[in-house]
Each structure stands twice: as C-alpha cells, then as structure tokens.
Amino acid sequence: MMIMGGTNIGATLVMVLVALFSLLSFEPMVVEARPPTVIIVGAGMSGISAAKTLSDAGIKDILILEATDRIGGRMHKTQFAGLSVEIGANWVEGVNGAEVNPIWPMVNKLKLKTFLSDYDNLTSNTYKQAGGLYDGATSKAAFEASDELTEFTTKTSISLTAQKKEDISILAAQRLKHQVPSTPIEMAIDYYNYDYEFAEPPRVTSLQNTEPLATFANFGEDLYFVADPKGYESVVYDIAGQFLTVDKTGKITDPRLKLNKVVIEIQHSASGVIVKTEDGSLYRSAYVMVSASVGQWKILALYQFDMSVYTKIFLKFPYKFWPSGNGTEFFLYAHEKRGYYPIWQQLEREYPGANVLLVTVTDDESRRVEQQPDSETKAECMKVLQDMFGKNIPEATDILVPRWWSNKFFKGTFSNWPIGVTRYEYDQIRAPVGRVYFTGEHTSEHYNGYVHGAYLAGIDSANILINCAKRRMCKYHIMPKGT
Template identity: 25%
Template sequence: MYYKNTLLISLVSYSVIFNSVNGDREPPSVIIIGAGAAGIAAASKLFQNGFTNITILEAEERIGGRLYTTQFGGYLVDLGGQWVHGEIGNVAYELAFPLGLLEKDYFTNRIQELYDSSGTLVDQRMTNDILEFYMQISQKNFTEKLNVSIGELATNELNKYLEAHPDWKKNSKGVLQMFEMDQLAIDGADSWFDVSISGTSEFYHSPGDTDINWKERAYGFILDILMKRYPRPEEELPVVKNTLLNTEVALINNKDTSGKKVAVTTINGNTYFADHAIVTTSLGVLKEQHLSLFQPSLSEEKIKAIKALGFGSEAKIFLSFEEPWWTIEATRSGLYFLWKDEDIVQLENDPEKSWLLGLLGFYFVEHKPRLLCGWVSGKHARDMEKLTEQQVFNHTVEALQRFVGEYYNVTMPNGMTRSMWNSNKHFKGTYSYRSMKADADNVWHATLAEPIGGRNPVILFAGEATNPHYFGTVNGAIASGWREADRLIQFYSNLEKVNGSTPS
C-alpha cells in the first residue's frame, strides 16, 4: 500500500507541475550552478516533474563535482567520494543497492597493521588495545559539553591512557599525531582542536555498514542512476545536454534583471536570465567569493554562517603496481604509519617533506588488487598539492620503504595519480564540518539552505554544506538537491492551486 500511495502522490504532483509549467504562459526557467551530486540531483528531479527550461552551468570540464571517477591503472578509481557510509536513511544506498551495484563487508576481520617510522611492526596486541580504547572514546556521549573541541576531549583521554602504558608514552607525540590525523580524515579540519564536539550530535550517522564499496565500478556511477542513464538508458533525462561545461559563474544578480528574477553572468561575459537559480557551489568557494558573487549581498546571517562553518582539506594518492607485493592477510587492513617523536621533529623542519606527517598510511582498494591508496589529512593535503608529481611520487615511495620495507619487498610503482581539491579554485577543499567558530557564533548548516525570496524563492542553495544532518557526504549532497527541487515543485503546485496560473 505504501508504494501505491507514493506512486499516486507522485503522479498527481507531476500532473499539477506539468500543467503549471506547460500552460499557455512561458514555463518557469531554472539555472543550476554546479553539476555535482547536488546539482545533478536537483536537475533530474525537476525534469522528472515537468520542468523543461533548465540550464546547468558547470565550471569544470566534466560533471560530478567532488564525485570524480577516473581511469587509473586499468581500473575505475574515485579521487573524491568513494564509499557509501551507512544504509538506513542513506539515499545513495537506497538508490544503488537494489540495483546490485554495492557490496558490504568486503574486508572482514580487519586487523590494522601499524608500522612506526623506524620500520618496526608494532606489537599487534598493543595496537588492538589502543585502537579499542580510542574507539570507546569516539563512542562516548560528550554532547553535554558545550564549546569543547574533539581535540581537547581526545587528548585528555589519550594522555590518561599514555600515563598507564609506558610503552606508548615514550612516543606520546607520535601517538597523538596519529590519532589526530585519523580524526581529521573524518572532519577535514587543520586541527582537531577546531572541530566542535557538538557536530557529533548534529550529524546523523546512517546505521549499517559504513564502508560500502562499488565493486568494479566507482561512486561516479550514482550520477547515471540519478539521470536515469541506468538501468534503462532509453529513459535518460536531458541533464547532460542542458549542461554547459567550462562555464564559471562570476555574478548572481537578483536585482534589475530585465523582467526575470535572477541574472547569472559567467567570467566570459555571457549572461543567463531565469526565474530561479539553485546555487550548489562548495562552501570553500562561498568563503572566498561570496562578497563578489552575489548582488545584492547575502544577508548578514548567511555570511556569518559561511565564514564560521568549517571546510576541510583532504587528499588521496593512488599508486599502481605490476603485481601486489603485499600479503592476502594485509589486504584485510592496510598499512598504517606511526611517526616516532624524534622523526616528527625532523620532518617539521623540512618544508618539502613535512606533508608526510599527514599521510595516515596506505589502504587497499576493493576489487582493484594492484592499487594502494594513501590518505593525507588537513593542512598537509594542501602542502602536498604544492609539490610536483615527481616530488610526491618520490616521497611516497620513500615512505613505503621506510615504514614497511623490512617486512615487504616494496616494488617501484608503475603509476601515480592524486587529488587536487584544495588548490582547485572551483572547490577550495573537500567537505564541511562543524567548527569551534560555528559554536561561538551560534550558526548552523541549515542557515546556508535558506533561500533568498522566502516563500517566493529566487535564489536557492544546495550542496553537502547546506544539509543540516548529513553534511560532508555525497548522500547529503543528493538529498539537498532533491530538497531544493521539491521547494520549486511545491511552489508552483501551490500557485496552481491558488489561482491556476503561472508567473512569467
């Protein structure tokens, strides 16, 4: 019965919108800025509900935004979003899993192999014990502690542990640094002292497997599902053919727009007029360009949120090999790095190689058996991107030899590719998080989602940073695009019900 009712409501909604936007008057026009997950989701839903006059402006030479699937080493790899995190309440999972595209629990019995910078494999019992302790910390309910950072809470608890475990205490700086980089892989900040503990209650974790993979495919395939390219290509929505690539927006003006509600001007001087604009640019771009991008200026409240919410820096480095040199047992975990205290001091004084302090280690990529992927956290990701390809290649090979060369016959990679999110002016980072400044200024992700125009929305906002509970995720971005499409669908549905007419 639920599915029948849902279908009926959908058909009624489509009928109302179709009549509203395809009547005697000109159909409403929508410009979507950004063809990432949020923009593609918004466009797809609008097309499905009878909107026909939609233009997507994309600054990059490809669609996908921070979903970036590319060929490397004979495989499809993700330089951006890679795993589906959770099942219940996760729209990405709900779209892809019924189609047989996802796999859960690829790596079972995960045992993390931890190597220190002297090339020693840390005793597995010690590793298991401290990892279990940190897991207990992360699962504690600290939400009653206001205006406190994750870093403050974590270091307090870890220092107690180090005092009781002398074998770890002698390398306390390295231990704290390792766990900070691990935490920042989740939050993306430059320091875990900048990540607010209140974000743990604001963010909703979807129950279920947290590292669901795409088998031989990659996360970019979700775009094909959204646009109806898959599983029935004949039903593809006209999203791609209404997308203009290499089209960077310079100005969004909702004043004096020659009869339309909003005018969007690109850096090459072209201007597009529409009734509505959906802005899906990253929070990083908004931080840098909000003063010049909007005319009139955004509200003080929205600017305050843009400035205060955090936007992180992360990076990936993929290495390909002729053959795997690691063991089957190792593929259950990955090769994780612990810098010794004296080596940290040395690296901190080496401006070229200091980025290696952010390299957590290398994990194994599901269904891509000849690949390793390194994860770089925080400010170290930005430092890595400043180096040449050859420098990064040399440093990563050196790090592998240093940490695991005594245990494995580390061969020379035959290829490398890396992400460049932080230095790309169209992104300026990876994903948002709740910062200590957001706590201090009492601003929230929901503030970014408020449209300009109120009940008559002219400029709407989507993207992961506008999702109040799933920020920092692909599923959060998709849901935000649907939310803004629904806002316009409801707007015209209400107009039709009130007076049976459509605004020009």
C-alpha cells in the same frame, strides 16, 4: 520577504550575500526568448538531485549551467595504470542500519561493484615510524585507550547537547579526560578516528555536531568501497537520465544542460534573476539555485566553514610486497608528524592482480602534497613503505595525486562542521536570499560531507523553492537560536 531571525549574524549574512551576488549593471545582450523558471548552477549530485525534484514537481523548464565539461562534481572517476579509480567520493558510508541510505539502492540498481571495508584488524596492522609492526600488546592497549576516549567524548557531547551548553571541539573534550593523543601510535589512531572521516583535525572540528555521527547512527556502521569501471558518478548520470534526454549511448543530449558554463555573476531583484557566465552569455529566470561548492562561493566563510581537503594517492607496483588476504586491507603508519601518510589500503580485492596501494592524506598535508611535484610525493611514499616493509621493496611505477584544493571550481573536497556553529546558523546558511536559493552537501542538515548529504540537500532545497514557485509560500522560517 524572508524571516532571517533578526540577529546581527543574520544581517551580516545578508550583507555578505549581497556582496557576492551584487546588483551589477550588465552590458546589454540577448537572453533566451523563453527563459526557464529555474537556473541551477552546478551539475554535481546536489544540483542534479534538485533539478530532478523540480522536474518531478512539474517545473520542467529548467536550465543547468555546469562550469566543467562533465556532470558529477566531486564524484569523478579517472584512468590510472589501466584501472578506473575514484579520485573523489569513493564509499557508500552508512549501510545496514535501521534506515536505508538513499544512495545504497541506487548503487545496487546499477550493479556497481562494491566491497565492504573491514577495519577490524588494524591492531595487527599498525607500523612504527621505523622498525616494522608494533607488538600486539602495545597496539591493543593503544586502540583500547582510544576506544575509551571516544566513548567519553561521545557521552560528553550528548550531555552538553541535552543541557544546551555551548559547543566545544573534539580536542577540548579529550582534554577534559586528560588524555590527548601525543605519541606516534596514539596520533595515528586519533587520525584514523577523526581526520580520516572529517579531513580536518579534532582541534577545529565540532564535538556536538559530529559525535555521535548521524550517518552511522541512522544508516548503519558499514562502509562499501565503490570500484567499478562505470564509476561512482554513474549514480549521478542515472538520476539525470530520469528527467534529461539521453541518446542511445546514454550521453546527455538535453539542451537544458549546458557544460563549460562558468557562472561569474548573479543579479537578482523582485522580478527575477539574470545569470552571467564567463563567456559573456546572459541567462534570465525567475529563480536560481546555487549548488556550487563552498570553496568557490565563500558563503560559509562567515562561520569559519572550511572546505576540507581529502587526498587519495594511488600507487602501482610491479608486484605486491605487503600482506594480503583477510584482515589485511587497511594498515596504519605511526609517524612523529601527525597525518604524515598515515592510512594505507591495499586494493587486491577491488583490483585483483593490479598491485595497487592507496594512501590517504588530508588538510595541510594535502595542500603540501598538491604543491610539490608527484616525483617528490612518490619518493616520500617510498620512504614510508621502506620504513614499514624494508629497503628491498620495488619502486612504484605509477602515481596518481588528485588536486581538488588547486582546482578553481572546487577548492577542496567537502565541508567540515566547525566549533560553535549550531543548527540555527546552519539554517541561515541554507536560507534563500530573494530569488537565490542554495544547495549542496554543505547545506545538508545532518549529513554534510557525504554523497547522501548532497543528494538529500538537493531534494530539500528544491522543495523550499517549489513551495515558493508553486504555492507562493516564500517565507523561510528559522527557529530561534537555542531551540
């Protein structure tokens, strides 16, 4: 029996979850003779983190069902033009602060190649829609105005929270100052401040739950770009290798991990759980931990949680034509259409001599780009680069466009905190339903959207399950709204 808070919202959540995890009559099939205590759905960072936490607590009879042919989830490297690049998570965000980001020691333990991202010189690297760089005075004034606006919205957020006022959007806070970004350069800087971090615009993003941002307030303001042949996903493999059997090559051979197992139905009752996969297999357990993405399970749709879409497009050229050296890694393109190929990164430090650029788009632009041929995307990128650097630049020889939104197992890249959702509703989303538990970066109390959020959420959710399975402390208490 759970304590859900006794509100209409809580009751609605239960009804939605009952619809998702319907008590269906499965056709009789043979299930495993010795069922595990816990089935974990999904082998991304949060699922593997939860599994290790359970194992460390003595619950080793687990079964991990992963829909794809690999572990790591949205941490995924791929080959592009002879390079190993990250199409999903790429940065360790929040380093060198008062607290240690738990991902940072793992990255250093594996000796992954990382590079401090330096955004400090953007005032000298902001380009007009046509006609090259903005002059220094114009660019400096625009960035200073943006800094003042951000300072105002942060103070507004702190004040509203202290007074226990209702949440507003970041855009609403900007309107309070009568300073809504509207010119191409203002919109480009605003995109860099918000969309580049949250993958959705200020009009739909919560003010009180994003300013100040816990990741940077707690762990530090530095960001490190991971560019290593082993891949950022090797962190997940290293965690998995601490409790799953691996062979001499490091390949996971443990029968407790089953790949290509797409979970389609979960039946739960007071006596246990049965999980059905797409191939018709049935698996029985005492509990199930669902770590699949928000986009797949639709649980957070009740609170208008979107799976935002963040797309990193890689382009390779026969030779470099962009500025290089200190202070030139990132540059902005200010277009009249907000979010149109706005943030570029040259990767000369990360991949010396490779002549590769990375451009980021998000939200509607990501969805648009995913639905058109790569040749059209390349042509659009080339036009933007010609606007910045002139007509006589070489044609890109290769392009890589990740398609997270189109992937049926992900339907996006990470969650974004919408307007009006408080810790109260968020805690309800994380709350177990009977023997069904939930984890994932979207259930992280302070760090949704981040790798460390996924890792910490796996630990937190596993501990909730451990309290029930080992200590018979199965009531999940939710603090009253407004506390």
